[in-house]
Amino acid sequence: xxxxxxxxxxxxxxxxxxxxxxxxxxxxxxxxxxxxxxxxxxxxxxxxxxxxxxxxxxxxxxxxxxxxxxxxxxxxxxxxxxxxxxxxxxxxxxxxxxxxxxxxxxxxxxxxxx
Amino acid sequence: xxxxxxxxxxxxxxxxxxxxxxxxxxxxxxxxxxxxxxxxxxxxxxxxxxxxxxxxxxxxxxxxxxxxxxxxxxxxxxxxxxxxxxxxxxxxxxxxxxxxxxxxxxxxxx
Numbered sequence: 001x002x003x004x005x006x007x008x009x010x011x012x013x014x015x016x017x018x019x020x021x022x023x024x025x026x027x028x029x030x031x032x033x034x035x036x037x038x039x040x041x042x043x044x045x046x047x048x049x050x051x052x053x054x055x056x057x058x059x060x061x062x063x064x065x066x067x068x069x070x071x072x073x074x075x076x077x078x079x080x081x082x083x084x085x086x087x088x089x090x091x092x093x094x095x096x097x098x099x100x101x102x103x104x105x106x107x108x109x110x111x112x113x114x
Numbered sequence: 115x116x117x118x119x120x121x122x123x124x125x126x127x128x129x130x131x132x133x134x135x136x137x138x139x140x141x142x143x144x145x146x147x148x149x150x151x152x153x154x155x156x157x158x159x160x161x162x163x164x165x166x167x168x169x170x171x172x173x174x175x176x177x178x179x180x181x182x183x184x185x186x187x188x189x190x191x192x193x194x195x196x197x198x199x200x201x202x203x204x205x206x207x208x209x210x211x212x213x214x215x216x217x218x219x220x221x222x223x224x
Contacts, residue, residue, distance in 0.1 A: 031211070033211045035214070042201070042214055042215060042216030042217055043158070043201070043214035044214075045211050045212075045213065045214075048210075048211035056211075059213075103150075103160065103203075105157035105159070106157065107156075107157055108156075108157055
């Protein structure tokens with residue numbers, strides 16, 4: 001079982017460059033989300049989606065775009081990278097189970113913006 | 115005030131100790147509650163859900179106090195392998211994403 005596949009694992013960008021972090025899940029989950037994790041800040045929600053064609057902003061959406069054209073894929077786009085976007089990024093998908101949700105995470109992307 | 119708050123620690127305990135972590139949340143409409151575990155440089159993984167009546171999974175016990183908007187995690191007979199960061203997680207309502215606390219770091223030593 002692939003679960004949640006997140007690529008790339010590592011990326012170095014120059015300020016102003018754009019790139020897309022890929023996220024795909026094969027569990028037919030409706031919910032998908034992107035988080036960033038910084039030292040001392042914990043996991044912060046960037047964007048999330050409750051289904052194909054539906055996305056919403058999280059706590060720190062500025063500088064990032066998302067789209068959800070299929071149930072499986074939820075890419076995160078950095079439009080013009082800034083050093084403040086240096087972070088570890090996690091994609092996650094989830095289903096509702098017993099009234100709650102269990103999040104399945106990708107293995108993360110370490111992004112450095114110089 | 116952050117929506118989910120935890121004592122960051124670190125908590126340094128010997129093997130066999132009992133340790134408790136606390137978490138508070140600010141949104142009284144929150145519906146679901148969880149504890150996740152994150153090992154260094156790894157992705158978070160679900161440890162257990164938290165139910166109003168309290169629930170136990172082996173050495174781990176979770177409690178929820180809706181009136182005080184307070185969640186706790188108790189670990190009994192700590193093992194070296196329990197060393198990790200424990201994340202308190204809250205879901206506001208159906209159709210929304212999960213909100214994470216900053217995490218509490220536990221280090222268990224022999």
